[in-house]
Amino acid sequence: MPQFLNTADAGFEQSFTALLGAKREDSPDVDAIVAGIIADVRARGDAALVELTAKFDRLELEPAQLRISDAEVDAAIADVPAEERTALELAAERIRAYHGRQMPEDAQWTDGSGATLGWRWSAVSAAGLYVPGGLASYPSSVLMNAIPAKVAGVSRLAVTVPAPDGQINPLVLLAARISGVDEIYRVGGAQAVAALAYGTESIAPVDKITGPGNAFVAAAKRRVFGKVGIDMIAGPSEILVIADKDNNPDWIALDLMSQAEHDESAQSILITDDESFGRAVAEAVDKRLETLERRAIAGASWREFGAVITVRDLDEAAALSNRIAPEHLELCVTDPVALSGKTIHAGAIFLGQYTPEAIGDYVGGPNHVLPTARSARFSSGLSVMDFLKRTTLSQLTPDSLRAIGPAAEVLAKSESLEAHGLSVTARLDALNG
Amino acid sequence: MPQFLNTADAGFEQSFTALLGAKREDSPDVDAIVAGIIADVRARGDAALVELTAKFDRLELEPAQLRISDAEVDAAIADVPAEERTALELAAERIRAYHGRQMPEDAQWTDGSGATLGWRWSAVSAAGLYVPGGLASYPSSVLMNAIPAKVAGVSRLAVTVPAPDGQINPLVLLAARISGVDEIYRVGGAQAVAALAYGTESIAPVDKITGPGNAFVAAAKRRVFGKVGIDMIAGPSEILVIADKDNNPDWIALDLMSQAEHDESAQSILITDDESFGRAVAEAVDKRLETLERRAIAGASWREFGAVITVRDLDEAAALSNRIAPEHLELCVTDPVALSGKTIHAGAIFLGQYTPEAIGDYVGGPNHVLPTARSARFSSGLSVMDFLKRTTLSQLTPDSLRAIGPAAEVLAKSESLEAHGLSVTARLDALNG
Numbered sequence: 001m002p003q004f005l006n007t008a009d010a011g012f013e014q015s016f017t018a019l020l021g022a023k024r025e026d027s028p029d030v031d032a033i034v035a036g037i038i039a040d041v042r043a044r045g046d047a048a049l050v051e052l053t054a055k056f057d058r059l060e061l062e063p064a065q066l067r068i069s070d071a072e073v074d075a076a077i078a079d080v081p082a083e084e085r086t087a088l089e090l091a092a093e094r095i096r097a098y099h100g101r102q103m104p105e106d107a108q109w110t111d112g113s114g115a116t117l118g119w120r121w122s123a124v125s126a127a128g129l130y131v132p133g134g135l136a137s138y139p140s141s142v143l144m145n146a147i148p149a150k151v152a153g154v155s156r157l158a159v160t161v162p163a164p165d166g167q168i169n170p171l172v173l174l175a176a177r178i179s180g181v182d183e184i185y186r187v188g189g190a191q192a193v194a195a196l197a198y199g200t201e202s203i204a205p206v207d208k209i210t211g212p213g214n215a216f217v218a219a220a221k222r223r224v225f226g227k228v229g230i231d232m233i234a235g236p237s238e239i240l241v242i243a244d245k246d247n248n249p250d251w252i253a254l255d256l257m258s259q260a261e262h263d264e265s266a267q268s269i270l271i272t273d274d275e276s277f278g279r280a281v282a283e284a285v286d287k288r289l290e291t292l293e294r295r296a297i298a299g300a301s302w303r304e305f306g307a308v309i310t311v312r313d314l315d316e317a318a319a320l321s322n323r324i325a326p327e328h329l330e331l332c333v334t335d336p337v338a339l340s341g342k343t344i345h346a347g348a349i350f351l352g353q354y355t356p357e358a359i360g361d362y363v364g365g366p367n368h369v370l371p372t373a374r375s376a377r378f379s380s381g382l383s384v385m386d387f388l389k390r391t392t393l394s395q396l397t398p399d400s401l402r403a404i405g406p407a408a409e410v411l412a413k414s415e416s417l418e419a420h421g422l423s424v425t426a427r428l429d430a431l432n433g
Numbered sequence: 434m435p436q437f438l439n440t441a442d443a444g445f446e447q448s449f450t451a452l453l454g455a456k457r458e459d460s461p462d463v464d465a466i467v468a469g470i471i472a473d474v475r476a477r478g479d480a481a482l483v484e485l486t487a488k489f490d491r492l493e494l495e496p497a498q499l500r501i502s503d504a505e506v507d508a509a510i511a512d513v514p515a516e517e518r519t520a521l522e523l524a525a526e527r528i529r530a531y532h533g534r535q536m537p538e539d540a541q542w543t544d545g546s547g548a549t550l551g552w553r554w555s556a557v558s559a560a561g562l563y564v565p566g567g568l569a570s571y572p573s574s575v576l577m578n579a580i581p582a583k584v585a586g587v588s589r590l591a592v593t594v595p596a597p598d599g600q601i602n603p604l605v606l607l608a609a610r611i612s613g614v615d616e617i618y619r620v621g622g623a624q625a626v627a628a629l630a631y632g633t634e635s636i637a638p639v640d641k642i643t644g645p646g647n648a649f650v651a652a653a654k655r656r657v658f659g660k661v662g663i664d665m666i667a668g669p670s671e672i673l674v675i676a677d678k679d680n681n682p683d684w685i686a687l688d689l690m691s692q693a694e695h696d697e698s699a700q701s702i703l704i705t706d707d708e709s710f711g712r713a714v715a716e717a718v719d720k721r722l723e724t725l726e727r728r729a730i731a732g733a734s735w736r737e738f739g740a741v742i743t744v745r746d747l748d749e750a751a752a753l754s755n756r757i758a759p760e761h762l763e764l765c766v767t768d769p770v771a772l773s774g775k776t777i778h779a780g781a782i783f784l785g786q787y788t789p790e791a792i793g794d795y796v797g798g799p800n801h802v803l804p805t806a807r808s809a810r811f812s813s814g815l816s817v818m819d820f821l822k823r824t825t826l827s828q829l830t831p832d833s834l835r836a837i838g839p840a841a842e843v844l845a846k847s848e849s850l851e852a853h854g855l856s857v858t859a860r861l862d863a864l865n866g
Contacts, residue, residue: 083843084843084844084847086840086843087839087840087841087843087844087847088844090837090840091840091844094544094837097544098550101540101542102552104537107534109534111527111530111798115797115798116784117531117797117798117799119535119799122777122778124810124811125777125778125810138848139844139847139848140844140848171847207810207811208811226666226806226808228811229808229810229811229812233659248859248863250859251856251859251860254852254855254856254859255856257852257855257856258850258852258853258855258856260852261850261851261852261853262850288852288855292851292852293849293851294849294850294851294852298852336828337828340826344555344558344824345555345558345822345824346824347824347825348824348825348826348827349824349825349826349827350827350828351549351826351827351828352828352829353860354829354830354831354833354834354860355827355828355829355834356856356857356860357856358841358845358850358853358854358856358857359827359829359834359837359838359841359857360825360827361841361845361850361853362840362841362844362845362853363837363838363840363841363844364548364550364827364829364837365544365548365550365827366550366552366825366826366827367825371822373659375659375662376822376824377557377558377640377662377822378557378640378641378661378662378822379662379822380822380823380824381823381825383823385818389778389804389809389810389811389812389813390813390814390816391777391778391779391780391781391782391809391813392780392781392782392793392799392800392814393773393781393782393784393799394781394782394783394784394788394792394793394797394798394799395769395770395783395784395785395788396785396787396788396792396797397787398787400787401787401788401792404523404527404792404796404797405792405796406520407519407520407523407524407795407796408520408791408792408794408795408796410516410517410519410520411517411520411521411524411572411573411795411796412791412794412795414517414520414572414604415571415572415573416726416727417691417694417695417727417791417794418694418725418726418727419687419690419691419693419694419721419725419727419731419791420691420694420791420794420795421791422687422690422691422721423684423687423688423690423691423789423790423791424789424791424792426681426683426684426687427684427786427787427789430681
């Protein structure tokens, strides 16, 4: 049974605070192991990758086989059914169109002092994308990471994907091909992250690493951060659905289960202003849990972390939503646009009953890599911005230096940074002398 | 003596690689101490802050005195000379004008399928700014951190600044006042970061923490990251000047020294296409080092990490600059705009001989919090974006669900995520049934 809460109940605040603070993930401490793997790859390069791949993925390779050749990709994707290829292409096209609109503009202007100011965006030169193997090897994640990088203008995009027992999901290779990935390597785990960050004989280093992974991959990304950029370290997935009584309980139940089936640590919460509708959804969940393929996972998530919260009105729902700051937020209410104006902290909002969250996982267009664990209070989903950086530009004329230089001299002096001041003074003396 | 390198020399590549890889900072490992301080503040709140402030800052306070009252600020800033106040106000005005142009726009559009897509930017609700005490207590840093937060729309901005022996720089308080800071607390170190992240009886928690600090502060920011957002962990400052022979060697020498005087770990590099000009600059540096107030620090930085590199031409200079990815880049050449088009990886570029880097530290307008240690390859300086987050928006109509839903069903099936697919199928069945 999920938790049933009601804001009208005396103990609500305490229960809700506990729900917010629930620790849903116990990451094993693998940091020492990961440190050893990274040191090994830095010291021995390809030789270390080959050994670690034999050990962890039961796959014997020559260094020259670390990279998956274009011919191998061709062969692997030849048998992908047309229906799946078409679906991936539609998703890619929509993701590309959405992210294309995110490209920020350069700026340049001359201010009143005569100084020319501005900034310029430029792409990261090389990026690496970690793709998990096995069960969590999702082609949709390849699209969601690779397409923003390519839209941003990353000229070299390398994918690493482990091939346990030699197996790689052909759809992952097809998604990489469709996204314009430049290089693919059959290597995984912390060793893949180390290779991307520091380079080996076969894998040139990159400047930024993104993509999901297990505890080893997450620990490795934390360790190489600084040497390269990384994306967020994602926690278990979450959905909050705010629904009034004018909804089909089964649809809402399926939306809740579409998060719960990801992971036993996932969290699905329903907020409704109609207690009996909440009960109807819970019953619909129980019914679906009788037959869902991933019912063991989804059921565990729902029993352990699921919640149905009854509120007095939708303003109260919005206030709770802002405290949850959910990764995914569905607004299944009569006027979802109005409600979305009040739900400020959320990674992605899905408006209205015809926008199930699963649309956003695949074909909506916006990114499905989103801030988890309440971090939507201060961070955003993956975007082209993650593959761009901004350089600020300043050019003063003699007149503009005369106008604003004296204030810099005063401030430098007040901070006891004499050379700072003198670098201005020497020029002003020449100009005025 | 700094290093003198020449790209025409046989050993250049090896020397340059060593220069790039030089480890300029040995941070003491204070993580265990910091973990203890954070746990103490979480457990005991104000009581821990009061004790730690007595211990580290030799300052006995009641909890009610942790916050600096408006009246205290009024009193402290009353004696600031008019010249300094005017200079700070000019700097604030220029920083505000520059950062105001950075505000990104929301977007919304309807695509061919009838889906309404877009995104919305919103400000972080509450931010905390750490300001160091003592020697590195720079009012300019208060402006550079606080103004972007206020421009972004952060409604609650709290500053923490230690008051060793009860002393606080009045200019720091004035900069906070000018920037629109809402709350100021006389607390520093890891305990201040812990208070901002977790809250105490006197200090409400924030969502994002920025600002420079010592090793304890940096370790505390790393530890609270995830619970709150943080800005970058900055390393020692750097400048690269690319100058041709048509420059005043003394001006360039002062620009190099304006970085070197920050810190013995700072790095100043000159690249020139005229070897004798390089020698003239080095001589001018030596001359300035005879009298500079901070000659001990600046001299140590220059001898240990300084370099003068002679190149064949400016294209070679640009290529080296991109490998260095400097925090600050000065282009003192005949056509700085043309050269800036080739120097892609840099935090901030200063064009022409009338734009000394010190202008950017104070009154230029762009931010002076910039990526160090080659991280300009993948990251940007502080901006309003650091205090904003983006929520993506999607709203499908029945027709758009009919158009793109089937592709989501196919992809969900290919990823064995049945509930994802069913959440679409249930709606399509109803629409089509």
